Amino acid sequence: MHRSSSTPVAWHRTPAVALTLGLLVVAACTSADSATRDPLADRPSGAMPVETLQVAYAPAVPAPITRRTPAKLVVNLETREVKKRLADGVEYTFWTFGGSVPGPMLRVRSGDEVEFHLNNHPSSKMPHNIDLHAVTGPGGGAASSLTAPGHSSQFTFAALNPGLYVYHCATAPVGMHIANGMYGLILVEPKEGLTPVDREFYVMQSEFYTAGRHGAAGVQPFDMEKALHEDPEYVVFNGSVGALAGENALQAKVGETVRMFVGNGGPNLVSSFHVIGEIFDRVHTEGGSIANQRDVQTTLVPAGGSAIVDMRLDVPGTYILVDHSIFRAFNKGALGMLRVDGDANAVVYSGKQNDVVYLPEGGAVQAMPRVAAAATERELPREELLARGQQVYAANCAACHQLGGEGTAGAFPPLARSDFLMANKDRAIGVVLHGLSGEVTVNGQKFNGVMPSLGLSNTDVAAVLSYVRTNFGNRASDLVSLRDVARVRAAGSGGH
Numbered sequence: 001m002h003r004s005s006s007t008p009v010a011w012h013r014t015p016a017v018a019l020t021l022g023l024l025v026v027a028a029c030t031s032a033d034s035a036t037r038d039p040l041a042d043r044p045s046g047a048m049p050v051e052t053l054q055v056a057y058a059p060a061v062p063a064p065i066t067r068r069t070p071a072k073l074v075v076n077l078e079t080r081e082v083k084k085r086l087a088d089g090v091e092y093t094f095w096t097f098g099g100s101v102p103g104p105m106l107r108v109r110s111g112d113e114v115e116f117h118l119n120n121h122p123s124s125k126m127p128h129n130i131d132l133h134a135v136t137g138p139g140g141g142a143a144s145s146l147t148a149p150g151h152s153s154q155f156t157f158a159a160l161n162p163g164l165y166v167y168h169c170a171t172a173p174v175g176m177h178i179a180n181g182m183y184g185l186i187l188v189e190p191k192e193g194l195t196p197v198d199r200e201f202y203v204m205q206s207e208f209y210t211a212g213r214h215g216a217a218g219v220q221p222f223d224m225e226k227a228l229h230e231d232p233e234y235v236v237f238n239g240s241v242g243a244l245a246g247e248n249a250l251q252a253k254v255g256e257t258v259r260m261f262v263g264n265g266g267p268n269l270v271s272s273f274h275v276i277g278e279i280f281d282r283v284h285t286e287g288g289s290i291a292n293q294r295d296v297q298t299t300l301v302p303a304g305g306s307a308i309v310d311m312r313l314d315v316p317g318t319y320i321l322v323d324h325s326i327f328r329a330f331n332k333g334a335l336g337m338l339r340v341d342g343d344a345n346a347v348v349y350s351g352k353q354n355d356v357v358y359l360p361e362g363g364a365v366q367a368m369p370r371v372a373a374a375a376t377e378r379e380l381p382r383e384e385l386l387a388r389g390q391q392v393y394a395a396n397c398a399a400c401h402q403l404g405g406e407g408t409a410g411a412f413p414p415l416a417r418s419d420f421l422m423a424n425k426d427r428a429i430g431v432v433l434h435g436l437s438g439e440v441t442v443n444g445q446k447f448n449g450v451m452p453s454l455g456l457s458n459t460d461v462a463a464v465l466s467y468v469r470t471n472f473g474n475r476a477s478d479l480v481s482l483r484d485v486a487r488v489r490a491a492g493s494g495g496h
Helices: 015-037 138-145 174-179 224-228 327-332 370-375 382-396 419-423 425-434 458-469 482-491
Strands: 050-052 072-087 090-097 106-109 113-120 152-158 163-168 183-189 199-208 218-220 234-237 250-253 257-266 271-276 280-284 293-296 298-301 305-312 317-323 335-341 436-442 445-451
Touching: 072 234, 113 138, 138 152, 163 174, 163 257, 163 305, 174 199, 174 224, 183 199, 183 257, 234 327, 257 271, 257 298, 271 305, 293 298, 298 305, 317 327, 382 458, 419 436, 419 458, 425 458, 425 482, 458 482
Parallel strands: 050 072, 072 113, 090 218, 106 183, 199 257, 250 335
Antiparallel strands: 072 090, 113 152, 163 183, 199 234, 257 305, 271 298, 271 317, 280 293, 280 305, 317 335, 436 445
């Protein structure tokens, strides 16, 4: 802004005056902030109303608090050790709050009094307690809640500071209890409440350290050595691979504003939380009470920390939730989906408008006839064919479908024990030759994505399909030959 020389400049003052004014402003702001943020200021002199706290299990969120006065909330939370699914064909004995991973989400108001009851189920083999990061007191409640199997403990705390907080078991060895699934979120709403949104979701990342490698079938025990080296086999949202993918995808509509309460149970890794194709309009960094950032692509969520992210949905489609430490997403399980229904908005996003041949050297450049290349190829003996197929698979396929062919839930279909792959040999050849797009159903699960053409020679197509069809639990009685591939290639793009 430009000012004329005749305009008085009010901020041209002596340093002493400026300092004095600055101190007065700071003092006034501090005094006002203290008055408005005193969490106990509106407590009644008599007894407060008593309510049983209603909790919600991920991805659901407890309803926003509508009362504007404090209350006494009674919470009953049970610790239980249960065997549940970690991934397809993989089970794990989780230690849990409320029988779920993550534990239920708690929602209270700043100034509330919380009477907390921790009940350890008689079938538990371990004592458990709880450390709520929202608690001001020794161990966040851990010192008062150590509970043996078949026992119950009680303590009371005042919810002083608004924000989104992690809770977890803090019984020694603390890392093992957290790594086995004992964590969740507690939201302390500010007295004035949060800005209303259309939908709220509860998303919590964590990692699991199993003795078997990723995808190894059966009940997997905890591996302390991997935990000490911070080398998890699984990094997941909401306790298991695919918990937010496929049929479990989050649902919303175009035009809605969505809020995600994002936590990170750890116990070790920091999350780079990102939604592919969306931008966070507002972010409460590290779960603080103020939306202090706007227009954020990726937000860090520390182990034992949280964030609140809001976004308006302008375009329909499926949006992928990831930890942008990206191999965790596509190779270890940290992948979810937000499915948005509604009308397209070409002004915001057009979708693909064109797909033409790109010839950087000019239109006169011609591709060499494939027939000539095919003439130099030969049928390989079985052992040589399968060995070559294994090499081709590792170089071209394993990144998406995994070394063991298990795929990635909601993203890349499994090749292991694949009904789709084994049902039609010519179709499988066509997919490798020409690619595949659109919805397919594999082993009862729907996938909707794009697989590009791999540009492999006939020999490599025959080799990789022979390898896959005779491994990963597939039991093909015949190999794929050069003649099979040449016939499908000559027929054109009809492989699907």
